[in-house]
Amino acid sequence: MDDLINPxxxxxxxxxxxSNPVLVEVMRGTMVESRHRGAIAVVAPDGSVVRSLGDVTKxxxxxxxxxxxxxxxxxxxxxxxxxxxxxxEIALSCASHLGEARHVAAVTAMLERAGATPEAFECxxxxxxxSDAATALARAGGAPHALHNNCSGKHxxxxxxxxxxxxxxxxxxxxxxxxxxxxxxxxxxxTGCDLGQAPRGIDGCSVPVWAMPLGNLALAMAxxxxxxxxxxxxxxxxxxxxxxxxxxxxxxxxxxAFATDVIMIAGPDVLVKGGAxxxxxxxxxxxxxxxxxxxxxxxxxxxxxxxxxxxxxxxxLSDQHATALTQRLSPVQTNWAGTDVxxxxxxxxxxx
Amino acid sequence: MDDLINPxxxxxxxxxxxSNPVLVEVMRGTMVESRHRGAIAVVAPDGSVVRSLGDVTKxxxxxxxxxxxxxxxxxxxxxxxxxxxxxxEIALSCASHLGEARHVAAVTAMLERAGATPEAFECxxxxxxxSDAATALARAGGAPHALHNNCSGKHxxxxxxxxxxxxxxxxxxxxxxxxxxxxxxxxxxxTGCDLGQAPRGIDGCSVPVWAMPLGNLALAMAxxxxxxxxxxxxxxxxxxxxxxxxxxxxxxxxxxAFATDVIMIAGPDVLVKGGAxxxxxxxxxxxxxxxxxxxxxxxxxxxxxxxxxxxxxxxxLSDQHATALTQRLSPVQTNWAGTDVxxxxxxxxxxx
Numbered sequence: 001m002d003d004l005i006n007p008x009x010x011x012x013x014x015x016x017x018x019s020n021p022v023l024v025e026v027m028r029g030t031m032v033e034s035r036h037r038g039a040i041a042v043v044a045p046d047g048s049v050v051r052s053l054g055d056v057t058k059x060x061x062x063x064x065x066x067x068x069x070x071x072x073x074x075x076x077x078x079x080x081x082x083x084x085x086x087x088x089e090i091a092l093s094c095a096s097h098l099g100e101a102r103h104v105a106a107v108t109a110m111l112e113r114a115g116a117t118p119e120a121f122e123c124x125x126x127x128x129x130x131s132d133a134a135t136a137l138a139r140a141g142g143a144p145h146a147l148h149n150n151c152s153g154k155h156x157x158x159x160x161x162x163x164x165x166x167x168x169x170x171x172x173x174x175x176x177x178x179x180x181x182x183x184x185x186x187x188x189x190x191t192g193c194d195l196g197q198a199p200r201g202i203d204g205c206s207v208p209v210w211a212m213p214l215g216n217l218a219l220a221m222a223x224x225x226x227x228x229x230x231x232x233x234x235x236x237x238x239x240x241x242x243x244x245x246x247x248x249x250x251x252x253x254x255x256x257a258f259a260t261d262v263i264m265i266a267g268p269d270v271l272v273k274g275g276a277x278x279x280x281x282x283x284x285x286x287x288x289x290x291x292x293x294x295x296x297x298x299x300x301x302x303x304x305x306x307x308x309x310x311x312x313x314x315x316x317l318s319d320q321h322a323t324a325l326t327q328r329l330s331p332v333q334t335n336w337a338g339t340d341v342x343x344x345x346x347x348x349x350x351x352x
Numbered sequence: 353m354d355d356l357i358n359p360x361x362x363x364x365x366x367x368x369x370x371s372n373p374v375l376v377e378v379m380r381g382t383m384v385e386s387r388h389r390g391a392i393a394v395v396a397p398d399g400s401v402v403r404s405l406g407d408v409t410k411x412x413x414x415x416x417x418x419x420x421x422x423x424x425x426x427x428x429x430x431x432x433x434x435x436x437x438x439x440x441e442i443a444l445s446c447a448s449h450l451g452e453a454r455h456v457a458a459v460t461a462m463l464e465r466a467g468a469t470p471e472a473f474e475c476x477x478x479x480x481x482x483s484d485a486a487t488a489l490a491r492a493g494g495a496p497h498a499l500h501n502n503c504s505g506k507h508x509x510x511x512x513x514x515x516x517x518x519x520x521x522x523x524x525x526x527x528x529x530x531x532x533x534x535x536x537x538x539x540x541x542x543t544g545c546d547l548g549q550a551p552r553g554i555d556g557c558s559v560p561v562w563a564m565p566l567g568n569l570a571l572a573m574a575x576x577x578x579x580x581x582x583x584x585x586x587x588x589x590x591x592x593x594x595x596x597x598x599x600x601x602x603x604x605x606x607x608x609a610f611a612t613d614v615i616m617i618a619g620p621d622v623l624v625k626g627g628a629x630x631x632x633x634x635x636x637x638x639x640x641x642x643x644x645x646x647x648x649x650x651x652x653x654x655x656x657x658x659x660x661x662x663x664x665x666x667x668x669l670s671d672q673h674a675t676a677l678t679q680r681l682s683p684v685q686t687n688w689a690g691t692d693v694x695x696x697x698x699x700x701x702x703x704x
Contacts, residue, residue, distance in 0.1 A: 019371050019389075026629070026650060029553020031563050033413050034629050034650035037371075037389070061385050124688030131479070138490035149688055201381020202693045211383050277378070277386050297649040298378060298386035336476030336501055341554045 004047040004192060004215045020054035021349050023295070024302035028333070028342035036302030038278065038295040040310055040352055043218035045226045047192060050289060051314060051352045056215035059199060060294045063209065063275030067094045067154055068241050068283060069190050069220050073182040074157040075237035079164035083113045090244035091251035092153025096274060098254030099128030099148035101136070106251065107152045114160035121146035122173040123155045123205040130254055151205035153251070158207075175200075175208040184210070189230075190220035204276055214292050217281060221290025224271075224283045242285060245271045258304045261328065262311075266321040272307060274300070280307040284316055291316075301344060305331065309346045356399040356544060356567045372406035373701050375647070376654035380685070380694035388654030390630065390647040392662055392704055395570035397578045399544060402641060403666060403704045408567035411551060412646045415561065415627030419446045419506055420593050420635065421542050421572050425534040426509040427589035431516035435465045437509075442596035443603035444505025448626060450606030451480025451500035453488070458603065459504045466512035473498035474525040475507045475557040482606055503557035505603070510559075527552075527560040536562070541582075542572035556628055566644050569633060573642025576623075576635045594637060597623045610656045613680065614663075618673040624659060626652070632659040636668055643668075653696060657683065661698045 019037060026034040039054025049056060071093040074080050080090060089110045097103040111118060127144040128134045137144070146152060155172075158179045162172050172179045188195050191212050199211040223230060227238040245252050246268030253259035259272045269286035278295030280303040291310055295302045308328045311317050322329065333342040371389060378386040391406025401408060423445040426432050432442060441462045449455040463470060479496040480486045489496070498504060507524075510531045514524050524531045540547050543564050551563040575582060579590040597604050598620030605611035611624045621638035630647030632655040643662055647654045660680045663669050674681065685694040 028413060028629075029551060029561070031411065031413070031551035031553065033553075034648065036649050059383065061380060061383070122689065124690065126688045127483070134486075135490040138487045139493065141491065199381060199383035201383065201385075202687060202691055204687045204693070206687060206689045206691060209381070277380075295649075296386065297388050297647075297651055297654075299649055299651065302649075335554060335556045335558060336478045337474065337558045338476065339554055339558060341556070 004043065004049065004213065004219050020296055022347040023053070023306045023350055025345050025347050026333075026342065027345060033342070035347070036295050036297060036299050038293060038302065038306060039214050040293040040306060041215040041218035041291070042310070042314055042352065043215055043222045043290050043292075045219075045222040045229060045288060045290075047219055049215055052215070053350070053352050056218070057213045059211040060214050060217070060279065061201065061209045061211050061277065062217045062281070062292075063203065063277055063279050064096045064151065065273050065275035065279040065281035065292065066187070066217060066220065067096070068224055068245065068271070068273055069186060070154065070183055071157055071241055072186045072190075072234065072237050073179070074161050075240050076233050077161050077164055077182070079161040080240075082164050083160050085110065085113070085160070087244040087247040088251050089113075090241060091248035093157030094241060094245055094273065095153045095252050096150040097153060097251065098130035098133060098257060099126070099150065100130050100133045100254050103153070103251065103254065104147045107147055107156050110153065110156045111159065114156065114163050116159045116163060116169060118145065118147055120159050120169050121149070121152065121155055123149045123151050126150060149205060155205065173206045180208055184208075187212070187220070190223050191216040192219055214294055218290045218292035221281050221283050221292060222288070223290070225285045225290055226288040242268065242271055242283060258328065262308065262325065265324045266311070266317055270311060270316050270321075274303060278303040280304065282307060282311065282316070287314070287316060289314070304328070305344050305346065306350075309350060310352055313352050356395065356401065356565065356571050372648055374699040375405070375658045375702055377697050377699050378685075378694065379697060385694065387699070388647050388649060388651050390645060390654065390658060391566055392645040392658060393567040393570035393643070394662070394666055394704065395567055395574045395642050395644075397571075397574040397581060397640060399571055401567055404567070405702070405704050408570070409565045411563040412566050412569070412631065413553065413561045413563050413629065414569045414633070414644075415555065415629055415631050416448045416503065417625050417627035417631040417633035417644065418539070418569060418572065419448070420576055420597065420623070420625055421538060422506065422535055423509055423593055424538045424542075424586065424589050425531070426513050427592050428585050429513050429516055429534070431513040432592075434516050435512055437462065437465070437512070439596040439599040440603050441465075442593060443600035445509030446593060446597055446625065447505045447604045448502040449505060449603065450482035450485060450609060451478070451502065452482050452485045452606050455505070455603065455606065456499045459499055459508050462505065462508045463511065466508065466515050468511045468515060468521060470497065470499055472511050472521050473501070473504065473507055475501045475503050478502060501557060507557065525558045532560055536560075539564070539572070542575050543568040544571055566646055570642045570644035573633050573635050573644060574640070575642070577637045577642055578640040594620065594623055594635060610680065614660065614677065617676045618663070618669055622663060622668050622673075626655060630655040632656065634659060634663065634668070639666070639668060641666070656680070657696045657698065658702075661702060662704050665704050
């Protein structure tokens with residue numbers, strides 16, 4: 001608990017420091033072919049670490065896993081209400097979507113409501129992450145656009161907030177812009193970290209990214225799950241974001257995508273959100289807990305498997321949910337000819 | 353050396369066994385965001401381990417990194433000569449190509465020379481790995497085919513060998529087929545391993561994959577570099593394969609791809625070949641050495657960086673080559689907006 005209240009930012013393993021445990025094994029035929037190490041934190045809103053594996057005090061970049069927290073100012077400033085954003089728009093403001101046609105249409109409409117156009121985007125063009133959507137775009141002679149960027153919903157929310165507050169839209173991704181400074185303040189109060197001294201960088205979509213201990217990312221998720229010690233305006237904002245993610249899981253991720261599948265099956269009490277470089281987080285309102293995990297090597301396949309088994313082990317999934325998520329719990333690997341060649345599985349040491 | 357001559361197949365780290373060292377760090381802003389562990393073996397043709405990092409006796413699946421060795425029977429049976437395969441066809445038989453139009457056209461022609469058609473392929477359809485090629489295919493209304501499969505050149509070589517020997521083409525990927533049994537024999541003699549007891553599985557393209565200690569994969573590469581202790585027919589075959597890879601590097605990998613770039617710049621004395629799940633191998637004829645490395649978590653980005661720094665450290669690159677390969681030695685990471693957000697670098701402990 002002290003670690004989360006007074007976090008220290010160490011990013012380089014000290015000499016002799018134990019490495020994080022192997023969490024996920026990739027089987028091929030009769031042998032483990034690859035192994036993913038990492039750390040997992042399950043934290044209560046008071047900062048107590050309920051369960052953990054590996055070093056949860058080490059600083060990580062939360063990447064897109066923190067988007068539900070990053071969306072709080074959209075609600076707290078009144079921007080979402082002013083522009084009449086509903087579940088779809090709020091879910092998109094927390095999304096890493098796959099650039100499917102419905103995502104793009106909804107983000108376009110969201111921008112229009114905020115009186116802005118896609119020219120305002122500073123996130124850069126990204127091809128749709130969903131392969132069918134990418135193929136359809138190419139077939140139609142189209143080119144990747146910022147609207148297809150997996151973060152375009154978040155950026156639409158940031159632009160809407162700036163417009164609602166009468167701030168310049170230009171430069172909304174800069175660290176000195178009020179949009180980012182408000183987010184920094186929210187991150188500090190929700191994670192319990194003074195981020196002034198934190199390592200920082202630029203995210204895949206051009207906004208600032210601040211490092212924080214893994215346990216503190218889990219703490220922020222716990223406070224999203226149970227914001228009862230937060231100011232009333234934040235309590236309402238957190239509850240609204242959770243409700244939107246639960247109501248519109250397609251707009252949080254996409255077709256056949258992990259977060260969408262898990263929320264569709266296990267929501268509204270299991271709200272998961274992934275990020276680049278092997279980060280995954282979960283808001284668990286029924287349990288009043290937050291989860292955060294990071295795969296050391298950045299592997300997404302391992303982050304998803306570690307998350308679903310963490311949820312299973314801490315009682316986040318009912319038996320019915322676990323059965324419905326069998327393919328996520330025990331994913332089979334097939335090759336290009338469709339033959340079963342192996343699987344992903346939790347390592348023997350994976351007992352959180 | 354004993355380990356390579358009498359390899360043991362352990363695939364699960366024993367309790368208390370030290371983990372492989374961190375080889376590659378992924379920087380974002382001011383912090384290391386992700387880390388890749390692994391092992392590297394540099395081996396001489398007599399089986400002596402010249403340099404190593406991590407556990408080089410642990411069994412790994414060599415995946416496509418072993419393709420130059422896997423192509424030996426195509427030469428040794430006389431099939432390549434009978435069908436008048438030149439540098440392009442022999443390079444393709446060792447390739448993991450990106451499915452670009454030139455690759456597809458050359459594989460199609462290769463099959464025709466062998467009197468076969470693409471219907472014979474058992475590798476499965478794979479979308480072109482080169483994004484421009486995938487987009488062009490979609491724009492033209494085409495669909496992914498087995499010809500686009502990164503292994504289609506290898507399969508064309510296997511089919512050609514079966515036809516030359518009068519063996520049935522149907523089932524050429526089965527472990528009991530003479531094509532695969534010949535390859536097994538070549539693997540055993542080149543790696544010095546009795547693979548009868550080895551863990552095995554099915555590769556991404558449906559052919560058998562046998563596990564072998566990492567050091568023994570490097571030994572096979574050393575024997576490709578200097579086959580002077582091998583029978584004369586193998587000496588000629590190995591030299592022919594090396595010459596083809598050096599002459600036609602585009603057909604080994606593809607546009608802006610690692611192996612092609614390295615061989616174009618540093619060949620014919622640096623012949624590199626990658627495989628799935630973080631495996632990379634190198635044949636170094638001038639030094640008379642073989643290299644093999646495996647990233648524990650299967651990360652390709654780390655395998656490429658570890659290979660280029662291994663080559664640099666063991667004298668595999670001249671100063672001129674190293675300068676020409678600066679972007680491979682010190683790769684910058686840009687985000688979707690084109691901003692420099694970080695880099696990949698060898699870990700401080702990376703001194704092979």
